[in-house]
Amino acid sequence: MTRAERQRREKTQKGSFILEASATILLTFGLLFLVIDLGLTLFTKATLQSAVRAGVRFAVTEQLASGTSYLSDSITQVVQQNAMGMLNGANGACKIAINYYNSVTGSPSTGNGGDVIEVSVSGYNYTPVGILKSGSPIAITASSSDVMELCPFSGCPPFVNPTPPTCP
Secondary structure (H helix, E strand, O other): OOHHHHHHHHHHHHHHHHHHHHHHHHHHHHHHHHHHHHHHHHHHHHHHHHHHHHHHHHHHOOOOOOOOOOHHHHHHHHHHHHOOOOOOHHHHHOOEEEEEEOOOOOOEEOOOOOOEEEEEEEEEEEOOOOHHHHOOOEEEEEEEEEEOOOOOOOOOOOOOOOOOOOOO
16 A cells, blocks of 8 residues: 555545544534433423422411412412522413312312312423424423311411402
C-alpha cells in the first residue's frame, strides 16, 4: 500500500468517525431530554396530587384558614399553597373544584358534617421543555376525597362562598 493510499484511507475514516459521533450525540441528547420531560411531567402530577390531598386533609376538620370566611375558599387557599406555584392566582384557583356528596345516597350536597368531600384539579396543562415541546401540552388532573367530620358543637362554618371568584 502506497503512502497516498494510506492518507486517503485515514481521511475517509476520520470523516466517518465525525459522522458516527455526531449521530450518537444527537440520539443521546434526544433520549436525555425525553427522560427530563417525562420526569417533569410525573413531578407535576405528583405535586398536584399532593396538593389536593392536603386540601382534603384540611377540609375534613372543617376549620377555616386565616383570612377566609368560607370553607371552600380555605380549601382553595391550602391547595394553592401546596401546589408549589403551579396554581397561583385567580387562574389557578379556577382549576380547583370542590364537590360535596351525601355519604348515604351519593347525591350532590351543599356540605354538611359527615358528607364526602372531593377536591380536584382539572384543566392544568404542562408544556414540555425538551424533545416533546413540539407536541401539544399534556393535560394533568388530580383528585382526592374523604369523609368530613361531624360539625362541632359551635356549628359548621359556611361551606360554599355564595359569590365565588370569577374565572378569567
